[in-house]
Amino acid sequence: MKIIIYAHPENKTSHNAMVLREVISNFKNLNKEFQVIDLYEDKFNPILSNDEYNLKANPDPLVLKYQKMIKDSDEVVFIFPVWWNSAPAMLKGFFDRVITPGFAYNFKPFPTGLPMYFMDSIGKYFLEYNFIYNIVTRLIPIERHLTGINAVVINTFGGPEISYRLYHKNPSEVIDQAILEFCGMKVKRINWFNAQRFKEIPQSIKDQIATSLKKN
């Protein structure tokens, strides 16, 4: 099963709505079963409450439903606009409340000795090198419960690529690496820059969508 997670307040005329229609049309052409989670349409409450934080609240059926959908899927497509160089609060709240410890990951005891020395002395300064990043992420002791699920993150930006590269804590680091890869997902990313006043999706973005979606 494929899951599309749509986090935009408008689902008919926006650039994100065009992306949603394009992804759905690809899944239909590929004959894939899919379900759409439209967070605004579902009126999802993105706020992690005091009771929920303290594990005193009854589980929210919508959270349980989303967790089951993700667990049963082999591919999750995230569609959202970049707001303040990150995800809209609605999607951030989805991560806070749905991608929870126990469900999506668990911490194990931190390593000591040489691995810890490596991470803290050398690793932390050279994380921009893929080679070091890969070693450090393997050393970090986490059970990654969402391993085996592919994620495709499709972002629209009002601005050009330079503003994406300018600030290092851009959504590819925060969303793709620190949330989705952290929980074990394999992530592909599609960036649609300068997404303003388009009447339809540029062919290059359509091509990226077609090649990123899982064919099997």
Ligand SMILES: Cc1cc2nc3c(=O)[nH]c(=O)nc-3n(C[C@H](O)[C@H](O)[C@H](O)COP(=O)(O)O)c2cc1C
């Ligand atoms: C609250 C807010 C914050 C935004 N922050 C950014 C930003 O940090 N970088 C950027 O390139 N565009 C930013 N934008 C522009 C949106 O990304 C852009 O309008 C949107 O991706 C276009 O797609 P849409 O028509 O589906 O809304 C922001 C827009 C809003 C409403």
